[in-house]
Amino acid sequence: MSAAARPAWTPDEMMTVTAARMLWNRCVCFVGIGLPSAAANLARLLHAPDIVLIYESGTIGTRPNVLPLSIGDGELADTAAAVVPLPEIFAYWLQGGRVDVGFLGAAQVDRFGNLNSTVIGPYDKPKTRLPGAGGAPEIAMHARQVFVVLKQSPRSFVGEVAFKSSAGFLGGHGARKATGATGAGPQAIITDYGVMKPQAGSEEFELVARYEHVAVADAVAATGWPLQVAADVAVLPPPTQDELAVLRDLHRRTREANSRPVKLPV
Amino acid sequence: MAITTLQAAIAEHVRDGDTVALEGFTHLIPFAAGQEIIRQRRRGLHLVRMTPDLIYDQMIGAGCADRLTFSWGGNPGVGSAHRVRDAIENGWPGTLVINEHSHAGMAAAYVAGAARLPFGLLRGYRGTDLPRVNPTIRQVTCPYTGEQLATVPALNPDVTILHAQKADRAGNVLVSGILGAQKEAGLAARKLLVTVEEIVDALEAPMNGIVLPNWVVTAVACVPGGAWPSYARGYYSRDNAFYIAWDEIARDRATFTAWLDRFVRGTADFAGFIAALRAAGAGP
Numbered sequence: 182m183s184a185a186a187r188p189a190w191t192p193d194e195m196m197t198v199t200a201a202r203m204l205w206n207r208c209v210c211f212v213g214i215g216l217p218s219a220a221a222n223l224a225r226l227l228h229a230p231d232i233v234l235i236y237e238s239g240t241i242g243t244r245p246n247v248l249p250l251s252i253g254d255g256e257l258a259d260t261a262a263a264v265v266p267l268p269e270i271f272a273y274w275l276q277g278g279r280v281d282v283g284f285l286g287a288a289q290v291d292r293f294g295n296l297n298s299t300v301i302g303p304y305d306k307p308k309t310r311l312p313g314a315g316g317a318p319e320i321a322m323h324a325r326q327v328f329v330v331l332k333q334s335p336r337s338f339v340g341e342v343a344f345k346s347s348a349g350f351l352g353g354h355g356a357r358k359a360t361g362a363t364g365a366g367p368q369a370i371i372t373d374y375g376v377m378k379p380q381a382g383s384e385e386f387e388l389v390a391r392y393e394h395v396a397v398a399d400a401v402a403a404t405g406w407p408l409q410v411a412a413d414v415a416v417l418p419p420p421t422q423d424e425l426a427v428l429r430d431l432h433r434r435t436r437e438a439n440s441r442p443v444k445l446p447v
Numbered sequence: 448m449a450i451t452t453l454q455a456a457i458a459e460h461v462r463d464g465d466t467v468a469l470e471g472f473t474h475l476i477p478f479a480a481g482q483e484i485i486r487q488r489r490r491g492l493h494l495v496r497m498t499p500d501l502i503y504d505q506m507i508g509a510g511c512a513d514r515l516t517f518s519w520g521g522n523p524g525v526g527s528a529h530r531v532r533d534a535i536e537n538g539w540p541g542t543l544v545i546n547e548h549s550h551a552g553m554a555a556a557y558v559a560g561a562a563r564l565p566f567g568l569l570r571g572y573r574g575t576d577l578p579r580v581n582p583t584i585r586q587v588t589c590p591y592t593g594e595q596l597a598t599v600p601a602l603n604p605d606v607t608i609l610h611a612q613k614a615d616r617a618g619n620v621l622v623s624g625i626l627g628a629q630k631e632a633g634l635a636a637r638k639l640l641v642t643v644e645e646i647v648d649a650l651e652a653p654m655n656g657i658v659l660p661n662w663v664v665t666a667v668a669c670v671p672g673g674a675w676p677s678y679a680r681g682y683y684s685r686d687n688a689f690y691i692a693w694d695e696i697a698r699d700r701a702t703f704t705a706w707l708d709r710f711v712r713g714t715a716d717f718a719g720f721i722a723a724l725r726a727a728g729a730g731p
Binding site for chain 1: 472473518521523524525535550569574576580594595631672678680686
């Protein structure tokens, strides 16, 4: 990217806005913490006011005014339509087939959309022990479709994850379907370079769209496998003034809330 | 059921080598109780918790445990649980054997435990590597449809410890807000210890509210603020700034140990812990 062409927004902002645009009004979205949560709430504040956001802590139809730092911040409960026990959220609501979109992050994703959030290196002798799968394995299995949001680098976008915390298309070519997984699996990976989608048949992810200031070659170079590029790579429109203003205001409110001192009443 | 002090409850009911679950999903995490276990220097515990975060970082870094059953271990929204990580990666301060699940699997294990069934059942783990590294995750064939379903062995802790908003003088406990698997973990255990924000004359529980009646509760202790830096809805909010600050405290063994010695091992109880933090300009 040349200095003269530097855009007035960050790649993070472009990624969050792009992910938000993929959600629609009234869709039921099971939200992971971090980038997915920012994107899902941005969608709610923009074009999807009646989106139903579910967090695994048991909050259904929540409308937080600031982004939660944790999956169970009080803000999520206080603004929810319902708060249910955690075993129920997984059994009745997710496994019960009531979720349209599972919105996930991870440490690594591979060419078939399998996610690793467990370990880098051998499981028994880890190089880096990551937090673990949490709710993701069953979100990835049951949601009608899954969107993944992850910043791109050759370390995070790998040919094959060493540990499958959550199943994407496994080895591709119908392998996922053969396991009896209920949902359709990952249908898009939104990165800070553009968007990847699975190819029909092979189920390998290919670049289908890029941001205005990103060269296809840069997206390929930031991928740890020989990334296939669709014949006609779309150029995604930049964030609108409105999208940027709402996102920045959301982050500002969140920073304020997180720096507010808590006083114990004792 | 006895209404007692936290010190007495831990001294009487938590033994070296016990399987102990401290539950509460981001909300109502029993920090004061975990720190009292550190003060009383329990060893060889099998710790169970869906989300080992700061309290298990402290307990594992303090050397209380040699086994951990969990489904997500980190500092929510911040990064690693450095002490849990150091134990798994480097065996510091001792070897930690892990028994790893997904949230849905672990929730099913608690539900089975509460129901005194041998295993929990779910449509889960398919295509993942978790069953490969945790051989207790198995499969059964549905006798009606022939479908292969995942099973997890029931979790039945020796002791489950919860924090709740309030109890009445007879020891009935009322919990509200984000519950996680508190009720299931509580009913799955042989003994249930509960710390509360306050003890009241009348519980005034709403119909269908989550009440743990006193005949399933082993002991109740009143520890105001006992969930800090997590939160107790209606009493205080989550101290997100402390969770962010913990990253630096826990990253380094020496810094962590100095913090633990000064504020936890060096204080008599939770009130002393809060007072010491405040005196250091780092208190809530």
